[in-house]
Amino acid sequence: MTxxxxxxxxxxxxxxxxxxxxxxxxxLDNEADFIRDLGADSLDVVELVMTLEEKFGVQITEENTVKIHTVYEAAEIVAQILKLKPDNE
Structure with a gap:
């Protein structure tokens, strides 16, 4: 995997x-808050997390989900998970 x-x-x-x-x-600004600035609700954020999990092949914990408020934060968490994920998965 690349x-x-x-x-x-x-x-x-x-x-x-x-x-x-x-x-x-x-x-879309990378620092725009999904709920406050973009008008999303908590269900929209959950759906976004599910899509991120599917597209990147990762599992985002509830602990990390509550930290995702912006594009940048979402990317940071995905990057952190990918860095920790063994290459053979």
Whole structure:
């Protein structure tokens, strides 16, 4: 499996958020809060986490889920999980 760099992860997370929340690229700042700035609700965030898990092949714990408020935070958590994931999985 090819290791993704953080910028690649960030771009992929950003693309997922754009699609999930039906936004145009210029509407999304990587530091925008999903709930406060983008009008998402907690169910939207749960659905986003499920999509991230599927697209990146990771499992995001509830502990990490509550830390995800922005594109950047989501990318950081995915990157952290991928770094800890054994290559043979």
């Amino acid at each position: 290791t993704l760099s953080f910028p690649e992860i960030l771009l992929k997370v950003r693309a997922i958020v754009l699609e999930q929340f039906c936004l145009e690229a210029e509407e």
